[in-house]
Amino acid sequence: MRRTLQRTGTGGLTTLPTKTISSERRIALPTVCVASLSAHQSRRACERQHADAKWMDNGLVFTRPDGHPIEPATLTRHFDALLRRSHLRAIRFHDMRHSTATLLLEQGVELVVIKELLGHAHIGVTATVYAHVRLRLQRDAIDLLGRALHNPAETTTQRDDGDDPPLCTAPVR
Template identity: 70%
Template sequence: MLKSALEHAVREEEIPRNAARNVHTGTPRPRRFEPVTADEAGQFLAATRGHRSHALFELALHTGLRKGELLGLRWEDLDLDAGTAVIRRTLQRRRAHHAAHQDAGLRAPHRPSHPLRPLAEAPPRAAAAWQRSGHVFTTVQGGAIEPTNLTRAFTRLLRKAGLRRIRFHDLRHSTATLLPEQGVELVVIKELLGHAHIGVTATVYAHVRLRLQRDAIDTLSTALGSPAITTGNGDNDEPLACAIVR
């Protein structure tokens, strides 16, 4: 990142040379993802039912939106009749006790009609202390939700659901993992998640699941007229794979 920034400064003639150009960087270690399965996602949503942020979590799993994009959603970004949302900004924590909006670039309209239905049916706010911030997801007083507070609530709800601890961002990875299982093409996932290049989608989410790979092998085995491969044919027999190799 530093090398890229300095290279840009060289092109703009702000500095004479890029001091980081000859620095050797090692191969980056692949990031670990902890996506939830479809059953775990359903278990989590069942645990959040009745929570004031239930629609937020449901929208996160249906669309793969980032935490800041969800918290930055405003009512003018939604078309409840059409069931669509346009991503224009993100809410990020700049420093302690301060959150600020940042332009996210216009993203194509999402169509999360089912998660938006509870928002359309939500009763009007009548509290005297209610502040009209324009945000879709707010605190009890109507202000913007602090990202760290949402993370704490998310962790508590994971414990309530009896699930392992994951990051909020893993909900986005879960969406990208579950979509291929439903037969959605990579290019559609790229547009939904807002990646600039399809290579990012292919690299980050290439680990769809070992189960999908096994299913693919079993499907091919069925097509070729042979039974699905098993791990062995008895306690004292050699593994089937060894016999095939010889």
């Protein structure tokens, strides 16, 4: 991401530089997202042909069929309609960014990696925004520890990959 689309004081949409240097970054995408973007690129090529001289080439990935930027209010309306059709609760478009970070944290991805993906300039920002998730994960870890201490024979959370000798469990006194 090298620039951002923002509404200016004059009421129009314009591209501006990103907020910080760390906002300019390359982001790895899952294969399914790359495939979806490739299909989108093909559809855009058709839209460009149909728009002909009306096409506005601005380098944006997602635009109206004539290449012009999508109005934020229009994007919000379409997103809200998609949520309703999918019987999902209403959230802001930006909330998907938070959901992604939360899911990554819950999967054990390190905070520094999430900071880089989100483009936060300082890890303190990431740690503060997602402190509630970290606290919940800590509580889950302590609950897991409590169950292990209460009855170690029933608690098996580590997978055996065959490389290490079998673990012995014994009550701690």
